[in-house]
Amino acid sequence: MTEKTIPVGCTEDPAAEHDHEAILRLVRRELPTDELLCDLADLFKLFGDTTRMKILFALMESEMCVCAIADLLGMTQSAISHQLRILKDANLVGNRREGKTIYYFLSDDHVRTIVAQGFDHLIEDYTENGERKEEP
């Protein structure tokens, strides 16, 4: 019984009554590679932080220098700089130098479309459920 250490919860026996073989074959055929799925999750992870989201929204209005963003969000220049580096490594933002100050800007319109998509989902949730979900 403990010979293969397969997770509990579902019958290990291939010939069990509860059979998902058909569906598994179908889904396995259509599922993208692990690498792509990972990259995709990593992309969305960038949008999954409040600070970065704020930065992106700010840059949608105008290019900004680091200390302006820090001022806007009421956060350390260091914190903003770290986040900007992450966004830049992912090619979501670019920067240009002008004397001492460095201006950051959105490098892509994908950012706008991706964020807009999530925005729509949220708004629909808000209107569907009155104000906020699970309330008496």
Next chain:
Amino acid sequence: MTEKTIPVGCTEDPAAEHDHEAILRLVRRELPTDELLCDLADLFKLFGDTTRMKILFALMESEMCVCAIADLLGMTQSAISHQLRILKDANLVGNRREGKTIYYFLSDDHVRTIVAQGFDHLIEDYTENGERKEEP
């Protein structure tokens, strides 16, 4: 100098030469509320995990029971169940009972559009930079 403990990096003096007041006013006016920005980040956070991303892709093909997903991803039933709960709390998936087994499905087409948007961005990155960025 240390009277207000304002982060270093940018001049604290409101009348400093490096002036972002104009831009700050503009951006502050257009920036959504903190609550909305948080909710938006929380939404994207859901897509920011490989396991959840795989589950969502699988459910795009067909509704599936928990143990089928666990089998597909080679993971514990418990792990899958925990993630499904998170997705269900966010109304991204729903479930229905059929005897002992419980089938999960996408509750929304938003999931498809959101994921597709990220997908497009990735694909474009892939083709733009040959195969993968930063290589000799």
Next chain:
DNA sequence: CATTCATATGTTTGTCTGTTCATATGATAG
């Protein structure tokens, strides 16, 4: 060339979160 301003970076710390293990619920069959 020394100083100052704007930004970047390395390190540390505290928090969040995904997985595992053990156990509980809930439904069906005998």
Next chain:
DNA sequence: CTATCATATGAACAGACAAACATATGAATG
């Protein structure tokens, strides 16, 4: 009503990560 299958849940542990702090780079100005 007991045993078993499918799933859910609670607690604990480990890894990831964002913010803070201190410090380094790099440009401009006198």
